[in-house]
Amino acid sequence: MEKITFVLLVEVIAFANALHTYCDRCHLQYIPYQMIYKRALLLYSSKRRILENLTNFLIDPSASKTILPPGLRNRFDPNEHPTFPKSVAQEAIKELIEQEDLIKRFYIPKKEE
Numbered sequence: 499m500e501k502i503t504f505v506l507l508v509e510v511i512a513f514a515n516a517l518h519t520y521c522d523r524c525h526l527q528y529i530p531y532q533m534i535y536k537r538a539l540l541l542y543s544s545k546r547r548i549l550e551n552l553t554n555f556l557i558d559p560s561a562s563k564t565i566l567p568p569g570l571r572n573r574f575d576p577n578e579h580p581t582f583p584k585s586v587a588q589e590a591i592k593e594l595i596e597q598e599d600l601i602k603r604f605y606i607p608k609k610e611e
């Protein structure tokens with residue numbers, strides 16, 4: 499019983515921070531989140547479609563789903579990307595979108611009356 503509780507607890511913690519737990523070890527070194535988000539935003543326009551498409555990629559990575567520019571495709575093979583279960587993939591992408599949301603980075607001055 500204690501074991502089960504522990505496992506559940508670990509999963510809850512891991513899921514709450516999926517991007518950090520499952521993705522940082524590679525993506526802090528290369529293919530930064532910001533670049534992924536910018537490419538995805540240009541191609542998919544809405545957050546809903548970014549979530550849908552990037553989750554899809556992580557469940558079943560393939561070159562046909564890549565959003566990387568051609569130069570990078572030659573250096574990193576999208577077919578080799580680690581695969582993740584849907585729950586992890588979805589949570590990680592939600593966190594990526596939240597973290598990189600460009601709108602939050604803009605300073606919008608108030609209109610002068």
Ligand code: HEC
Pocket residue numbers: 516517520521522523524525529534552555556559563564565566574575576577578579580582586587590591594
């Ligand atoms: C073993 C290292 C590694 C891990 C772990 C990893 N990635 Fe990646 N990721 C890469 C590399 C290398 C690329 C560039 C090649 C490619 O597109 O697959 C990439 C590309 C991507 C792309 C763009 C895919 C494309 O080709 O359009 C997304 C989105 C992405 N990663 C998200 C994630 C998320 C979210 C996680 C965690 C759940 C994660 N990655 C974990 C190495 C990793």
